[in-house]
Amino acid sequence: MLKDKYFSLLNSTLEAENNTIFELSLLADCDVYRGHFPGMPVAPGVCNIEMIKECAEEVCGCKLFLSYISQCRFSALITPDKTPNLNLRLQLEKQDSGNISFKSVLFKDETIFLDMKGELQHV
Secondary structure: OEOOEEEEEEEEEEEOEEEEEEEEOOOOOOOHHHHHHOOOOOOOOHHHHHHHHHHHHHHOOOOOEEEEEEEEOOOOOOOOOOOEEEEEEEEEEEEOOEEEEEEEEEEEEEEEEEEEEEEEOOO
């Protein structure tokens, strides 16, 4: 789990049915940034994907497994120094199979950092 180590959850707001907006803060003193990259810390994509999954777990109230990614687009670099606070728009929809499809956008103001769609399963 990366919550409270890599990022902290500042707030979450149910915007519309199945659509939640999270206010997140990257924790610049996390060990991840010492190696990625020394002198110029960059938020690793895999950590941002895990952050989205953990926010989905907050909404669902249970552990989830990221079983399928149909789209994952990184469009801007995230650094904890320049962008310590981010927003996540997360839309979850339960499927007939019992899985949960999701659409997510990690952003700050007008800048989109990550756009991802996929499917989650209960663990």
